[in-house]
Structure formats: structure tokens, C-alpha cells
Amino acid sequence: MTNPATRPVPGPARPYHFPRFTRRRLSGGVELITASAPKLPIVSVVALVDAGATHDPVGSEGLSVLTAKLLLEGTTTHDGATLADAFEQLGASVDVDASWDGVEVRLTVLADRLRQALALLSDTLQHPGFRERDVARLKAERAAELLQIQADPRSLADESFSRLLYTAASRYAQPAGGNSRSVATITGTEVAAFYRAHYVPERLTAIVAGGVTHEEAERLVVEAFAGWQGTPAKIRAPDDQVAERGRRIHIVTKEEAPQSELRIGHRGVARNHPDYFSLVVMNAILGGLFSSRINLNLREEHGYTYGAHSGFDWRRGAGPFVISTAVESAVTADATREVVAELMAIRENPVTEEELGLAKSFLEGVFPIRYETTAAIADALAKLVTYGLPEDSLDNYRASVRNVSANDVLRAARGHLNPEQLLIVAVGDPAVIQAPLARLELAPITVDVPPDHDRST
Missing domain, CATH: 3.30.830.10 (Metalloenzyme, LuxS/M16 peptidase-like)
Structure with a gap:
């Protein structure tokens, strides 16, 4: 008889092939x-x-x-x-x-x-x-x-x-x-x-x-589409240069807000970067899954939030890597400290085999489910074209995830997570959150008023 206290072990992944095209x-x-x-x-x-x-x-x-x-x-x-x-x-x-x-x-x-x-x-x-x-x-x-x-x-x-x-x-x-x-x-x-x-x-x-x-x-x-004609304009390469170097904190003013919206991160990498699969697995362990380190820390261990997650915004250029959460105003600084600590920790030592196995099992297991409809298949092929990916990348996705090792995760974290270049944005009440954030001594603090969606204002 199975012990109900024992976590079920997933069976071997079934073979899957993305539809031929x-x-x-x-x-x-x-x-x-x-x-x-x-x-x-x-x-x-x-x-x-x-x-x-x-x-x-x-x-x-x-x-x-x-x-x-x-x-x-x-x-x-x-x-x-x-x-x-x-x-x-x-x-x-x-x-x-x-x-x-x-x-x-x-x-x-x-x-x-x-x-x-x-x-x-x-x-x-x-x-x-x-x-x-x-x-x-x-x-x-x-x-x-x-x-x-x-x-x-x-x-x-x-x-x-x-x-x-x-x-x-x-x-x-x-x-x-x-x-x-x-x-x-x-x-x-x-x-x-x-x-x-x-x-x-x-x-x-x-x-x-x-x-x-x-x-x-x-x-x-x-x-x-017979007879359609036209001369295309020149392709413009994305400009993904960052505004400032070094760690910095910006408080966007929301007076009397009961909680703070936190965004912590920096510039990421382009979708076609060769470290893509190592980064996907690393992010799953750090903040991409419910069982991730950041979510367990902020939600389960400290009770600061209902949920926290991290992610890369994959684009042709280097989109942002950002950790997102909402916390009570009084614990804004504490939550920020814990997020920074998790970013430091995943760069210091290899992840555990249990963490690695759970992340890879999820990513491998959910992949076929994403392409159960014709619309999903067509959309996946559109992404392949948009980012100039190899034609076998969808068929090889699960094997690429499976081949990521703990050392690959550590190398990706050390190469692409940079705690010294963090931009920390807190939308909240400066009267409550500014002084505690300053006591962390993480970075200079700037207090902004919400912009009218125009850089010049």
C-alpha cells in the first residue's frame, strides 16, 4: 500500500514530436x-x-x-x-x-x-x-x-x-x-x-x-495573395541599451497605498541567445514556478505576498528580466532584501538535484500540452520565424531542457543575473517605504511622481 506521506514520483516522459511542417x-x-x-x-x-x-x-x-x-x-x-x-x-x-x-x-x-x-x-x-x-x-x-x-x-x-x-x-x-x-x-x-x-x-x-x-x-x-506587390522598408535593429549602470531604487509615488508593487531586475538577453535553455531552467527554479525559491521565500516562509514570480521577456533584442510581486507597504524593504538575497544565492552554489528535477519535469511535461490545438501549433511556428530559430528547435525542446545540468544553471545565473546592476522599482507610499528601503543601504533612492507616459515629463 502506498504511503500517503510519500510524494508521487513522475513516470518517464512519453515521446513527443512537434508536428512536421x-x-x-x-x-x-x-x-x-x-x-x-x-x-x-x-x-x-x-x-x-x-x-x-x-x-x-x-x-x-x-x-x-x-x-x-x-x-x-x-x-x-x-x-x-x-x-x-x-x-x-x-x-x-x-x-x-x-x-x-x-x-x-x-x-x-x-x-x-x-x-x-x-x-x-x-x-x-x-x-x-x-x-x-x-x-x-x-x-x-x-x-x-x-x-x-x-x-x-x-x-x-x-x-x-x-x-x-x-x-x-x-x-x-x-x-x-x-x-x-x-x-x-x-x-x-x-x-x-x-x-x-x-x-x-x-x-x-x-x-x-x-x-x-x-x-x-x-x-x-x-x-x-496573387498580385500583391510592395517594396519593404529597411529593417531596424532593436536598441536595448540601458539608461544607467549600477544598482538603483526608484519609488513611484502612490500616496496612502496599502501595499507596494515591486519590480526588481535588469536587462535580460535576446531570445536566440545560446544560453536560452539553461536560462529557462534557472528561472523556473528561481521564480518561474509556484515551488520556486522566491515564491517559497516571500509567500510560504515569510507571508509577505500571495505570489511572486520572475521571468525573461523574450524579444529579438534584450528584453527585461524582472521579478514581480505585491506586498504590504510595511514589509516592502524586507521583501526587497529577500529577493536580492535569492538572486545572490542562486549565483553562489549549484541548485539541488531535487530543484533541478522538479523544474525540468515540469518544463518537459507541460510542453506537449501547449500544442494541442491547430491555433497553438501555428502560433509556435510564428515564434520560430520571428526569432529566427532552428527548424528543429520545437522538436528538440524537451531534450534541450533535459540536458541542462546543475552546472549549466549555475553558469547561466553567474553569466546573466547581475545583482550589482539591479533596478528596483516600488510603486507605493514614500512616507511608509522610503526610510526602510534606505536602511537596507542597497542603492541610492529616487522618488518619482507617476509620469504622463512621456519620458519628457
């Missing part, structure tokens, strides 16, 4: 990736355009996101309501997502309606309406979002951390959706010019996953 450049310039599963009744399509927020012109931050959102607001022949109704008549779901590194227009539809759905998707991408009333409405929605960020300590902490981490010249210093001043000045003419520069066949990858053969997918994509 083909990849080729079509005659019109569009790249096509097909993951065929003919027995499935549905197909998911991702139209990936290399038109992310890092391509925003200086002073027009938010232009990429606004342009992407406007795609589903109508074409030259259909307004937004008519376009939405056309997709709905096909039983198709469609949405758009704009990130730092690309724009994804995502579509899922029954396989026997793929041809009609691709025709609508093509019309959306090739003939956007960009009506002035839609531009004005989406700008107003973004302005309202920015006001909500100022009122929400969690969102304000996230925004403040990036703003203070990177130089003013870095696109990463401002939100992907832009700040209040930049969004207010964007015009429909600028949207159209950005579209012409970046929405061209050479910048489009069509990813098709599900119940369609490779040959049929190619025929339908060629048909849908």
Missing part, C-alpha cells in the same frame, strides 16, 4: 509554412508580418500597434461591422496581435471553408480601409488605457520599470502601444505610410496548420 518561399515573395494534419476538420492560419513596435518612427510610438488593430476595422470595400459579419458567416474566428517583433493576424475556420476565409484575410491585409473615424476611435481607446495604467499600481509598475531601465532613445523605454503624447499625434496619413513600408509580401509569412495538405495550402495561399 514544410517551409518554402512562394513566387510572389510570401513565405509559406504548412503543418498538415488532414484528419482534422479545422485549419488555423497565422499571417505573420514583420511590422512590430520596434519599427515605430521616433515620436510616433504606438504606430505599429494602431496600424495592426485597424486591419480588422474594415477594408476599402467593407466597414468593420460588415467585415466581422463576413468572417462570422464562415464560422471563422479572427483576431490580431501586435508585439514588439511582429504582427499576427490569426484565423481559425473549418477546413472546407478555408478558401473563402483566406480570401477575406487577404482582403484585410491587402486593402485596409484606415478610415479616419476608426483611427480617432482607437486612439481614444488607447488614451483611456493609459489613464487606467496610471490608476492601476500593477500596470504602472510594469510601465515604470521599462521606462526607467532603458535609455530614452530605446523603443523599449515606452509601451508597445505608445505614450499619450505620441498616440495623440499619429495621423491616418502616418498609418497608411507605415502600412505601405512594412505590409509587403516579402515581410509576410503565411502559417497554415490543420486539416489541409501542403499542396492545397500552397495553392490557396498563392491564389489569395
Whole structure:
């Protein structure tokens, strides 16, 4: 009989292979990736355009996101309501997502309606309406979002951390959706010019996953995008330079706040860094899982918070590495001290075999679950293209995690965690948290008022 006090031991991981896919450049310039599963009744399509927020012109931050959102607001022949109704008549779901590194227009539809759905998707991408009333409405929605960020300590902490981490010249210093001043000045003419520069066949990858053969997918994509032309603008490399060197503390004022939102971290590394898998396992042990060191310390041992986590924001450039938590104002300094101590500790000695095993078992086990749908498969292939990853990286993911050793974790921690370069941001009440933070003697303290989402204010 099994002892109920004994933790169950996970069995060996079952073999898993990411769905096979083909990849080729079509005659019109569009790249096509097909993951065929003919027995499935549905197909998911991702139209990936290399038109992310890092391509925003200086002073027009938010232009990429606004342009992407406007795609589903109508074409030259259909307004937004008519376009939405056309997709709905096909039983198709469609949405758009704009990130730092690309724009994804995502579509899922029954396989026997793929041809009609691709025709609508093509019309959306090739003939956007960009009506002035839609531009004005989406700008107003973004302005309202920015006001909500100022009122929400969690969102304000996230925004403040990036703003203070990177130089003013870095696109990463401002939100992907832009700040209040930049969004207010964007015009429909600028949207159209950005579209012409970046929405061209050479910048489009069509990813098709599900119940369609490779040959049929190619025929339908060629048909849908025939005749599309355009000359792409020059690719802009991300500027990921940090604003200051050395450890520093910034308090963003929220008077009479009962708790503090803490963000502690520094610049991370790009997604295609060779230490990626060692960093993924290291982060899982440090703060990426519920059983991680930081969460057990702050939540279980000290009772400072309901939860704390760490993570790398993977981008083409070096996005931030940040530890996030919310604590009662009175223990802000204590929580900060414990986080810094955990960062120091994981750099000093190898992690235990138990910690390493739990982290690797979780990462290996959850990986196949992430790709149970055609939409998830298509999105994974979009990330492979966006970050220029090897074509076998998805199939080899579990083996790459499995091969990470305790020494690899230690090397990654020592090479990529730098406690001496920490930016510590606390959104809270300076009257309560400033003096205790100063007594830690970790770094000079600056007290800021919440910005109006503009570096110049």
C-alpha cells in the first residue's frame, strides 16, 4: 500500500514530436509554412508580418500597434461591422496581435471553408480601409488605457520599470502601444505610410496548420495573395541599451497605498541567445514556478505576498528580466532584501538535484500540452520565424531542457543575473517605504511622481 506521506514520483516522459511542417518561399515573395494534419476538420492560419513596435518612427510610438488593430476595422470595400459579419458567416474566428517583433493576424475556420476565409484575410491585409473615424476611435481607446495604467499600481509598475531601465532613445523605454503624447499625434496619413513600408509580401509569412495538405495550402495561399506587390522598408535593429549602470531604487509615488508593487531586475538577453535553455531552467527554479525559491521565500516562509514570480521577456533584442510581486507597504524593504538575497544565492552554489528535477519535469511535461490545438501549433511556428530559430528547435525542446545540468544553471545565473546592476522599482507610499528601503543601504533612492507616459515629463 502506498504511503500517503510519500510524494508521487513522475513516470518517464512519453515521446513527443512537434508536428512536421514544410517551409518554402512562394513566387510572389510570401513565405509559406504548412503543418498538415488532414484528419482534422479545422485549419488555423497565422499571417505573420514583420511590422512590430520596434519599427515605430521616433515620436510616433504606438504606430505599429494602431496600424495592426485597424486591419480588422474594415477594408476599402467593407466597414468593420460588415467585415466581422463576413468572417462570422464562415464560422471563422479572427483576431490580431501586435508585439514588439511582429504582427499576427490569426484565423481559425473549418477546413472546407478555408478558401473563402483566406480570401477575406487577404482582403484585410491587402486593402485596409484606415478610415479616419476608426483611427480617432482607437486612439481614444488607447488614451483611456493609459489613464487606467496610471490608476492601476500593477500596470504602472510594469510601465515604470521599462521606462526607467532603458535609455530614452530605446523603443523599449515606452509601451508597445505608445505614450499619450505620441498616440495623440499619429495621423491616418502616418498609418497608411507605415502600412505601405512594412505590409509587403516579402515581410509576410503565411502559417497554415490543420486539416489541409501542403499542396492545397500552397495553392490557396498563392491564389489569395496573387498580385500583391510592395517594396519593404529597411529593417531596424532593436536598441536595448540601458539608461544607467549600477544598482538603483526608484519609488513611484502612490500616496496612502496599502501595499507596494515591486519590480526588481535588469536587462535580460535576446531570445536566440545560446544560453536560452539553461536560462529557462534557472528561472523556473528561481521564480518561474509556484515551488520556486522566491515564491517559497516571500509567500510560504515569510507571508509577505500571495505570489511572486520572475521571468525573461523574450524579444529579438534584450528584453527585461524582472521579478514581480505585491506586498504590504510595511514589509516592502524586507521583501526587497529577500529577493536580492535569492538572486545572490542562486549565483553562489549549484541548485539541488531535487530543484533541478522538479523544474525540468515540469518544463518537459507541460510542453506537449501547449500544442494541442491547430491555433497553438501555428502560433509556435510564428515564434520560430520571428526569432529566427532552428527548424528543429520545437522538436528538440524537451531534450534541450533535459540536458541542462546543475552546472549549466549555475553558469547561466553567474553569466546573466547581475545583482550589482539591479533596478528596483516600488510603486507605493514614500512616507511608509522610503526610510526602510534606505536602511537596507542597497542603492541610492529616487522618488518619482507617476509620469504622463512621456519620458519628457
